[in-house]
Amino acid sequence: MLHYLLKRLASLGLSLVVASLVIFLTLEVVPGDPAAYMLGINAQEDTLAALREELGLNGSVVERYLSWVGGLLVGDFGTSYTYRTSVAEMIGERLWISLPLALYALALSTLIAFPAGIWAASRRGSAADVGVMGITQLGVAIPNFWFAMLMVLIFAINLRWFSAGGFVGWNAGLGAALKSLTLPAVALALPQASILARVMRSSLLDTLSEDFMRTARAKGLSRGQALRRHALRNALIPVLTIIGMQFSFLLAGAIIIENVFFLPGLGRLVFQSISARDLIVVESVVMLLVFAVIVVNFLVDLTYAIVDPRLRGRR
Incomplete structure (x- = not known):
């Protein structure tokens, strides 16, 4: 190890x-x-x-x-030429919006995708399987910015359950802050959940066809017991890869969604800095996002070793 x-x-x-x-x-x-x-x-x-x-x-x-x-x-990112303020302070303020948004969206994506993928894999070829895969195909095909604007139209303008954009701030309370992030998080999560559900289903189907699964069934385990005790753990490695990639995308690639909902996060900061030609902010924020992506991939590799002990002994 x-x-x-x-x-x-x-x-x-x-x-x-x-x-x-x-x-x-x-x-x-x-x-x-x-x-x-x-x-x-x-x-x-x-x-x-x-x-x-x-x-x-x-x-x-x-x-x-x-x-x-x-x-x-040492944490010195320089001073923004456009805003005349510390880049580190700007990043710190925006990070407290982008990071919770990414985690919120990733949690929603995982909570939707895992049951959907497991349900479809355990009922391969059935109407439930076809229905889940059809919905996920639609989720992959729809651009998230179009879905975001549709959600604003329905839930903000027509039903008025949520605000159309902006962020109330964490000082307004956890509930109010999360409510401000709910529509953006859902807009980010549903396309990613569709991808993750398809990967989960495919990985589980591959695992269910392995010899050790037939052995588990021969020892008296039901299909559901064999799936929970043996198949899920062995099917997690490709799923973990996608989760790591999704978190990186949700943190670094939410520029469009943050602009649709007028969220003052890192994505919007990068967009504004590129428009203003503020290279100091751009290179610092991009480096921070790249650092986050690389660290997440590193953590995913460590998770591989926990899920699959065979990797620990590789030279």
Whole structure:
């Protein structure tokens, strides 16, 4: 297990280094002069020189990269050129919206997908199986932004059960805050639940056809008992992969949903910063999101070792 953990930690560190290099080169080197990009082609030379000095762009590429990475390691993300405030403070404020939204959506997705996938797999070929797979196919096909606008129309405008957008803040109470996130979370969760349910069904069907499942049935276990005691655990590895990928997507890829519901989260911050050409905010937020994705994948790998002990002994 220790050897497995060390290998995954080494892979985690290498992935972070490569990701930081790609982000830095893409945003600060490939476009040319970052100051000219941020201020536009009509900027005066003295203004460009002042911005280069402010952002520390007069050093070499290596010096700038090491300075940026060093700042990230100590929590110093710099100061936003557009908002004139600490990027770390901006990220902290937005993270308390994006992270609960992602967790809320992931919880809804899992609570919907697991029963649906297990139900369909245990009744393969039946009307229930066909119905569940038909619904999940529809869920995969419908774009989440269209579904989000439909939910706003029905539940916010017509029924007035929820607000059409915005976030009341955690100071208003947990119930009010979660109510503000409910429609966005559902809009994010249903397409992901459709994917997860299909993977759960497929993985379970593969497991149910294995020899050890026939042995379990031969020893007197019912189909349901064999499924719960043996099949579910062995079918979880591909499902865990999808859950990890979904959390990464829900945290880093909710830009459209956050804009539909006017949520001041990380996705909306990235969108606004790209529009304002604020490279300092963009590269810091993107690096943070990449870090979250890599760490989630690392945790999924560790979960593999817990679910399937055979992986712990691999060299």
